[in-house]
Amino acid sequence: MTDGLARAAAGERLSTDDALALFACPDLATLGMLAHAARLRLHPEPVVTYNIGRNINYTNVCWVRCDFCAFYRAPGHDEGYVLGRDEMFAKLDELVAVGGRQADSCELLLQGGLNPKLGLDWFEELFTAIRARFPMVHLHALSATEIIYLAHRARVPLATAIERLHAAGLASIPGAGAEILSDAVRDRIGFRKDRVAEWLEVHRVAHRLGLPTTATMMFGHAETVAQRVEHLEQVRRLQDETPGFTAFIAWNFQPDHTALGADPSRWQGRRATGFDYLRTIAVARLFLDNVPHLQASWVTQGPKIAQVSLFYGVDDLGSTMLEENVVSAAGTTHTDEVDLGTMRRLIRSAGFTPIRRDTLYRPVAETAA
Template sequence: MYVQDILAKAREGERITREEGIELYRHAELLDLAEAANEIRFRKNPGQQVTFVVDTNPNYSNVCTIDCIFCAFYRHPGEEGEYTYTVDHMIGKFKESAGHGVTTVLLQGGVHPSLPFDYYKELVRRTRKEVPEVFPHFFSTSEIIGMAHGAGMSTEQVLRELWDAGLRSLPGGGAEILSDRVKKKISRLKGTSADWAGVMKQAHRIGYKTTATMMYGHLENEEDVVEHLELVRQIQDEGNGFTAFIPWSFKPGNTPLEKIIPHYATPTRYLQMIAFSRLYLDNLPHIQASWFSEGKKTGQMALHFGADDFGGTLQEENVHAAANFVNTTSTEECVRLIHDAGFSAAQRTTLYEILRVIPTAEVAV
């Protein structure tokens, strides 16, 4: 089937197959992809509007035993520079963030070998109670699996107890690329695609909302990308629990993987990924443009390639910073970037409810 036929099919809202996906990814021209992706984006999220969230992305610990070769952030237990903060310390941080208008805390650590499960439950429970202004968006699937191992529980039990403590939303991190061929090479100890999918499915069944992510630009090929999206689409068919899909490109600085992949995946590739995932993930409502990981100008461009969300303001971030990739913004600048890209800016919650709309003052140029 020719690229134009596949695009026409996607436009009409018909699902494209794996093979058609690979064909499209390999051969479609960038702006053809963008045009179709935009059409779907405006059908799903009408209006010249882009959402964003005021959030922060701190870490409770950098201790980790998984040794992913794409990560510059983690330290082994006992290694110089390792840290683990107390619950009190974290609550203090959240309160400070709430004072700056933050509504979402995306919290992740490493996969810590010895923190008791109560620590995590306490974090959730006290956050809900003591800092009700912020919504916890805590713990990647890898951490959930780590907690289950540590406490000798099933991941489902872990998820239920965290739910009872007040957790309602999980970040999609830890997916990297959901192709075991690649996962074995870059994160041997992190578990398989099925592990990630299993936790996500359990979470959705319980009632959690989560995001789905993808880290590309390392050892994957087109088929791995499509395999990843296919799995996300299947999970969504079952549980409808994903709010958004967030692709980002691998940042090679200070990582062992850097020696194999010395260059950033390019902005063109990112825009292609945004448009392509919008077309392939026909059952996801939102595609997030990550200005933070890709650069502000690329983030702006992505809003015209099928993305409808600009991610968070990220008051604090440590993981990319450890790879020498530093990008900061304020709420004000975030709004301006959206306005300058030609859209009204709508501040949302973690679960995509609109809090306020800041209309664009003038037609953007």
């Protein structure tokens, strides 16, 4: 057994060299066993959680034009849109019909592009209106990238922008926009995007203000394995400094209809395999000893790999995601295959009890639905 495997088996904190050694380990089954043991140390009960939520992508207009993104339309494009409030409320009615009316029982993941026409006031008004009409909805909204832009556009400090959004109803912040937390990688796949220090600062400030966030990683494009480890190290270090990440979620780059995907010389040239996904989340579970939950990405991996991931460190199947537009724009969609009943069945048939939760991982009665 290598030193990294031995330390992982002993439940000790891993170094970045250990993580690199685990990525190089050819024995995926052993890696999974160690990651599952780490998961059981954190969550010994034989349960897997999920929540009832939907995405709303309020606009697809975005000036950042990341090369890995198939979702955006540049300002002025014919296919650019901004959803009206009635349209968003109709989607929220659908969510509540499934999720029920118990406080915070339904999750709205609200994200979009960096649309030069939408300022901080627009979001404050929207959030206030959503909270007034849908108090049962937990507003999990806006990536670090969007928040940085809103603060910049309003010429206010980042903390002020987050405080204003929080006062209007923002309850937590998703980890989107992290991609790979290495400026060298960002320069290659989305050079107009915020820098690593800026992404971290949004999450640092949010945690200090008492707003929980999640951490994500999009891998399998232009990064090296060492840069994946660098990413994990950034997340773990910030969590040591200001705890507030509730979960870590990883998925692989979806290349279809993207500028990056169209040029094989700029990325690894083929989608990451299920093997690579399972290895990456297993190493993440072992390395991120201070992040409580690991969430599967069934939207990108499909239900079968998502189910297998429950033995590679994952303890949560994520959201029902009644609507998804970003990943499906890049040619991958499993939303037709996975509904609430399927999620519960996947969990049960893997030998766990499905438990519904809210965004902050508190249990929600099944009868709320």
